[in-house]
Amino acid sequence: MIGFNSCKESKQKAKEEVVEEKLPNIVFILSDDQAWTDYGFMGHKVIETPNLDKLASESLTFEKGYVPTSLCSPSLASIITGMYPRKHMVLGNDRVLPGEVRESKAQWKSTQRPKNYKSVIENFRKWNTLPKLLKEKGYLSFQTGKWWLGNYKNGDFDYGMTHGDPNRDGRHGDYGLEIGRKGMDTLYNYIDLALEKKKPFFMWYAPYLPHSPHNPPDSLLQKYLPKAPTEYVAKYWAMCEWFDQTCGDLIDYIDKKGETENTLFVYVCDNGWIQNENDSSYDKISKRSPYDYGLRTPIMYKWKGKIEPKQDSLTLTSSLDMVPTVLSIVGIEQPKNLDGIDILDKSEVEKRDAIYGEIYSHDFNTIEESLYYRMAMTNPYKIIVPDETNKPNEEIKLFNIYKDPTEQHNLAAELPEIVEGLKQKIETSWNE
Template sequence: MRLVITALFAMTMVIGLGVPVASAADQPNVVILLSDDQRWDDYSFLGHETIQTPNIDRLASQSLVYERGYVPSSLCRPSLASLFTGLYPHQNGITGNDPRENKRTKEGRAVLVDRFEENPRLADILGKQGYISFQSGKWWEGNFTSGGFTEGMTHGDVTKGGRHGDVGLMIGRKTMQPVIDFIDKAVAEDKPFFLWYAPMMPHLPHDPPKRLLDKYTQEGRPVEIAKYFAMCDWWDETCGQVLDHLDKKKIAENTVVIYLCDNGWIQQADKGGGAVGGPRGKRSVYDGGTRTPIMIRYPGHVKAQRNKTDLASSIDVVPTILDAVGVKTDVDFPGISLLDQAKAGQREAIFGEIYSHDIPDFRKPELGLYYRWIIDGDYKLIVPTGMEEGEYGPQQVALYNVVKDPEEENNVIADHPDVAAKLRKKLDAWWNPTVK
């Protein structure tokens, strides 16, 4: 059933979802597997020569894979907020990781959590349809209940270390038991469930088990590179544990699994704990920061295939899930259901926005805006505001053919001014903060 949009979304509205609850037999489970700080092609199924990801490879072979997937913003919190709300950062108010003022105080962070709760939230929407839900791993928006989860690991108390996951960050690295227990409980109670599995992996600290570090350690390979490779492998192992448990409980056939990463990462050979995934990785406007494979597995409903041409965005995840589970809302989400490949094929462009790490004012997103970008077909146009000094993107308007030049090394704007003009017009029509 395709998602039906019945009303325009007002940016600060609190939505109401008075939708009849479907019968349990019609409600598939939903699992999101969310990688953290991993470059888009750091998987063996996408051709990496060293990193081994057998479990994610298996998932890919069973999924509809959009290889040209993107997140609108290449930083943890705004990326996760966009994924969870189905809205762009400039719409949902979460444009950075921390407030610029009172960034480590309970009061300062509460203001942003309150703003987040004004948005549509995936767990809340599904909860109104009878789903139980569990938060594990990265979670920036205070207590897990702020997302509408019925259960979770993150307390969000700033006075007890709450910021981006606290106790929830144990998942994957220290234990898998809370996730296993939740799945078992949902099956025992015969309830549809939503699982948010978002470990801080392969994110820093890069401290993989010795057995995995040994696997990737070799003469001539910097230890920091070996550690990152091993972290990707470790992340893959934990995904396998979740997927294997769905099989063990005989619920894989009735479970929608979505896989993606929050943002990219480029591990530098000479940097360890201080590396920030750059200069063209995390936080950058380049594909090394914004691109990720997006996969959907739903046996019997979604044909497994590799889509190498059509554009997909994490903005599409909420509409895709609601489509799969048959839920209608009154929100005009900007994304599309990726289950509708005809619509994905007709899509002309996707968009994104890069901001400062700290949020100057959630009411005025343009105050922290560094770049806007658009991808249309083979081309990507990047428009800087001039507020950033070039570490995370070009200082002048730039046009790249990201199909022929995936590392975005050759600015071809002088050769294709007509393409740049067409893309700029579309970008400004999407969102132009200078036009009031």
């Protein structure tokens, strides 16, 4: 088995075995707006996620995973490129130019947003994406679900559901958002196509789940209504189980096709969510925030018989590690611009002393105009540094995220040396 290789020789041997053997299919499963706490295997007392619980038990599961930013568009762009938002420059969901007035939000999204976002997409296309890199090994790549960057071809996918046409509501997934909510047939057809062509495949399964609108099947809603403090919470909890059911459907289909032992599953959530009890919105310390309820997610790697299952509650990892880890597994040389590491390489994990994050405005323009926070996560401390220009009245926060996972106690005043050291780490990271 591979996973936390103890030396370069064993790592090279594992790579050679992959090259000699049949290349694994690769399936990215991406949740959408779900807190790191909201799974059975992460300890939630009410939400039932039996399929993801099973996946976690069969995976190298990192409980302390992070995305670099807590908003969907930049988070997804980082997952597919392996780079921080400050590099790929997808900083938020909508690009709004200085002085621009949005009298009608719906009209602006269909007319002005595509014009503003054109340069963002053009810049994004300069970078390598995982589908583009996998072409070297003959992979077919498929996009389903959430995708913010126009047509699926902008991510170098061979096939996809998202057309990206602004005249047909092509902003953040369009037809792709039907996957999961309206069945799985398109995804199954893609898998069948790859098997027919005898090609390894990369599948991007990023359904609009448990994302709002929270309109779960009635059977699930009735299950959670008696258990939840309000109907709003019951709906969100039911959405989490609905998402879990679709993940089970996907995993079962691959198993039915006899491809389980030849498939690498990678799981992550794009950003967190705390459901408000008295309305349909989210708590300000979750999505779009620098706190762990916005950034933290379990990250899982399953390859039956190849990656040893383990639930790791200590190691810090990032969604930025997904691309370099996959490339290492399939024997593709990593571009130098990647910001993550091969998380299966023990020596690389031991050398890492921090992972980083950055939060921008939802309506962004330049880094200077849009940056809100920068973060560094270490064992055991996490620092949140507000931007002096855009968040001038906020204080630096320091938390021991191992003893205080819900970030209740700000230690910045008590530990000034730790604060200064982590601030310097952030500056060094940005200057590299």
